[in-house]
Amino acid sequence: MSVEILMPALSPTMEEGTLAKWLVKEGDEVRSGDLIAEIETDKATMELEAVDEGRIGKLVVAEGTENVPVNDLIAVLLQEGEDSTSISSAPQEKSAAPQAAPSEDASPDDAEPVAGPGAVAAIIAPDPDIPEGTAMASITVREALRDAMAEEMRSDDTVFVMGEEVAEYQGAYKVTQGLLEEFGSRRVVDTPITEHGFAGLASGAAMAGLKPIVEFMTFNFAMQAIDHIINSAAKTRYMSGGQMACPIVFRGPNGAAARVGAQHSQDYSSWYAQVPGLKVVAPYSAADAKGLLKAAIRDPNPVVFLENEILYGRTFDVPEIDDWVLPIGKARVMREGADVTIVSFSMGLTYALDAADQLAEEGIMAEVIDLRSLRPLDIDTIIASVQKTNRLVVVEEMWPICGIGSEIAAQVQEKAFDHLDAPILRVSGKDVPMPYAANLEKLALPSAPEVVAAVKSVTYR
Amino acid sequence: MATKKAAPKKPAVKKPAAKKPSSRSTTKKAATRKKSPQNQPNVPAFSADEDLEAYKVMLTIRRFEEKAGQMYGMGLIGGFCHLYIGQEAVVVGVQMASEEGDQMITGYRDHGHMIAMGLDPRGVMAELTGREGGLSRGKGGSMHMFSTEKHFYGGHGIVGAQVSLGTGLAFANRYYDNGNVSFVYFGDGAANQGQVYESFNMAELWELPVVYVIENNQYAMGTAISRASAQTDLSKRGVSFNIPGEQVDGMDVRAVRDAAARAAKSCRDGNGPFILEMNTYRYRGHSMSDPAKYRAREEVNRMREEHDPIEQVKARLLKSKTVNEAGLKEIDAEVRAIVTDAANFAQESPEPDASELWTDIIEEVSA
Missing domain, CATH: 3.40.50.920 (Rossmann fold)
Incomplete structure (x- = not known):
């Protein structure tokens, strides 16, 4: 009986991916653990290992194919004594079945x-902030956030990004992708896993005149750091009689992703929205994500910028305007x-x-x-x-x-x-x-x- | 827009091989350790001028704090009020070792730091009374004062928070490559907070120019250090991060200045952080409402009589004939005048206008 190799789900929110590259060809013998393909997910490029032994009978999905749904058949592995004739009829037809498997209901997106991509833009009213006739680029929320940071970092040397996996890993959710390459390790700083410490360190750096962007891998981990967000960042201006500012952005995904359980799914919106001295932003679209993050970085006050992991991969129209900034509030x-x-x-x-x-x-x-x-x-x-x-x-x-x-x-x-x-x-x-x-x-x-x-x-x- | 010195001197990521000698701390048996060790070898002498300067500033702090205590008793100062009496040599010695542009940050026992840094005693006292003329215009109180001009970054009420914040000041120094050092003060109590070690780790990892000044006054509120700390030699607290540490007689301003100068130089030379454990003692309670049931009166008296930081300098000044008794009286009168003036100002300054309730929360941004 031949073995079906299906498109794997490689992250909690992955629904589809790109089959970037086949590392085997039809006829190759593979053993369990051999690398057979590279798959690009919404978060990273991952290598796919063979689970069973056998010979590659058919590569069903060509390399370079985008938007391959999770659980679609991508290849067939022949077991000992089988040849390509044992590949059961029309593999493509079979791909529909696993797609409907109960595990797919997991995603709250359903x-x-x-x-x-593009579906969102069609149903919403035109944004009054965007002049009529403006050219639009179709980009994801993830890219919009990255572009916002990159643009602000280009124009202001005091802006830097700090957080877990923001530099060499290219961002746990790929939001900081490419920033290390452009700005170097002085301004794109990987931290140890030490939320309380680096939130405080960044707040101190802000008091000294820098403009830190602190990325929390998720706001669930920011609970370790909430003392600095509130007691150090939000209250200092008031406690100092207006003398000392703390211009800092705390950003990262907030709220539920998918199937990650109670400790990784909390929405902290009202926790931060309650605090005088903070500004709190929670955008939906890519255009707002970009325009508001740029505003947040420039803002002389501490800003909590609440993103959403599921929205990262959504595509929206973003105006192609130099310096697209939206007012907070x-x-x-x-x-x-x-x-x-x-x-x-x-x-x-x-x-x-x-x-x-x-x-x-x-x-x-x-x-x-x-x-x-x-x-x-x-x-x-x-x-x-x-x-x-x-x-x-x-x-x-x-x-x-x-x-x-x-x-x-x-x-x-x-x-x-x-x-x-x-x-x-x-x-x-x-x-x-x-x-x-x-x-x-x-x-x-x-x-x-x-x-x-x-x-x-x-x-x- | 781009700032003066953008070019990074060193990468933020440390080369794995770079190593310094591990802890330089003087080793002592934790359990039997005495207060205020007199084991500083070859404490460099002060010049007559230096002794005089240290004496005046320490005395100003002492008299200021005594006055604050008195005013608290009169109901002129509210809330919490943590006095620095007994610990004066620490902040004065460190200040004497600092350079223009170096930052200081501390916890809530902060009046002495501000006076040592040259902040106006009037502004400090008027903040204690919650008046318009206070450094924070009456909105911060005893525990929350700042001065961007003098590079004093507070004044923090959450125990240990200043350690992460102060490490961030050092991060900014590295970022700007400005050659400045951040002096971060915290107590033996704060030394048990987790964020202290998170900060140590990053400071060493990124070779940040920060001197951690642990003011070990032997009691975290009412808890003796031996009841709260598994390792009571706080100079060793950086050992697992390879941060050098040293125990210092925090009652001897010369020893403090010497250690702080060496630590700061090490930072400026690019060697990363340094820990100084200042063994000191507070004569007064943790705050004004401390009944002090946790220590014997005799212990306090012994420290005052045998180790008082101001008396030590005074004795040297007399011995060297830098000043005579009459000269000391003159200095005392001078200091008392400063403190009396501050106290008067703090009582005469009006309460903040009611409209101040709603100011300084955020800075408005024009759209």
Whole structure:
């Protein structure tokens, strides 16, 4: 019986990859452990080892093929005594089966259909910050973040990047790819695994006039460093009577990735948004990621820049403008509508925009607002929308208690009580530690159907 | 925009082979170790002028702190107030070894550091009383004062935080290649915080110009060092990072200055960090609300009588006939006048305007 070699999942968020190179050819004998291919994932280029012994009967996917889905058949290995005639009929047809395997349901992305590059841009309203007729480049959030850092580092020698695996590894999530090569080890600094220490060290460097960008491999690890983010970075200006600044950016992926369990999946948005002295940014699109990260690096205040691992690989249009910088603290109306306001940020937008599409088919026109910044919070944009729609649903991935949604609900009832025709509803992550099991994880996160249900409830449909 | 010296002298990644002699600490048996070891070989003498200078500054700190204690008792100073009395030789000796542009950073027992660095005693005292004329305009308090002009980086209330921050100041020195050294003060209590060792590791790894000045005053709040530290020879705390360390008689300003000068030179020569354990003693409680049940009155008295840093200098000044008793009285009057002036200023300066509540939180950015 021949052995099928399938496209492997090489990271928690990988859905497809590029078969960069075959290291074997048809007819080659391989033993377990032999390298047979190079596969490029969203995070790195990885080598694929043979698991079984045999002879390569057929290379089903040609080298250089992009977007090969995980679990697709890529090669067939013949066992002793077999020849190519024993390759069962039409391997391509078989590839459909493993794709539907239950393990694929693991990804929370399945909750929303925005999968392919470019798909996102089609459904959103034009960005008023982008002049009409501007040429656009289609790039990923990951590339946008890297470009933002590189541009700021080119124009300001005091800007440097520091963190675990930012230099020689090229970034644990490839966000800092290429920076070491361009800027060298003075300005792209690999740290030991020592979050508390390097967050403090970087804060001290900022007080001395440098502009550090501190990358946390994830904000889950920043909990080790939160004392410096809050006590050292956020409070120094005030405690010094305005004398001492701490211009620093703390950035990295925040919130749930996929199947990484409770300690790697927490969303810290409201933790940081609560702190005076900090600015907090949580972009969704690549254009916002770039424009806001550039603003964050230039900002004379400490900025917590919350990214999302699943969004890293998403592609959006980014304006090809010299020095694309966006103001921190301004929300954006992503989609206009008169029936209900849906406010969200970061990954929450994927559920909100998907729900808005579904609702539109049923004649309910939702106005979708991307907060982009969590502190300062652009409450005026929310109030203006609520005055029009009279209904509000807030969507976020974090826990519901004392969340961003709670804060928005409080402020809207204080400032626009008379404009509300229904209770403000929150669609959030569930009030539980993140489970590992695929089905439970999916239940723990918000979903587009939950957003649709909330909207129907506040519109009394 | 680009700054003065951009070119890195050395790569941030250290060559694996580079090694220095390991700990230069004087070895002592931890359990039997005495306070304030008098084992400094050949303490270099001070000139008459140096003794005089050290005397004046130490005395100013002493009198300032006594006044602060008095004002606390009168309810003019609130919250926490940690006095430096007894430890004056440490900060004065280190300051005498520093050069223009060198930074200093410490914890919450910080009044002495600011006075030694030449910050206006009026501004320090008015901060203690929470007034507009305070260094932080009344918004920081006893534990939180800064001076960008004098390169004093605080004034930190989280025990050990200043060690990571101060290592970052040294990182900036390396980045700018400016030849400056960061002096990072912390106590025997802070020496048990994890971030201290995270910082040691990075400082040695990147050969940062930082002198870690451990002010071992023998008690972390009320916990004697032997009850809190498995290794009580704090000069050895850098051994596993290959950071050289030295124990210093922190009650002798000459020994302090000498050790600090050698440590700073080692840093400036590109050899990376250095640890100085200053054996010292605080006469007063941890803070003003300390009942001091954890140590005997006799112990305090013995330290005062036998090791007082100011009395040591005073005796030398008299012996060398640099000044006579009348001259000392003159100095004392001079110092008292400075402190009285600071105290008056601190009481006369108005409380900050209510609008100050909302300022200095963030710097506004024009869009």
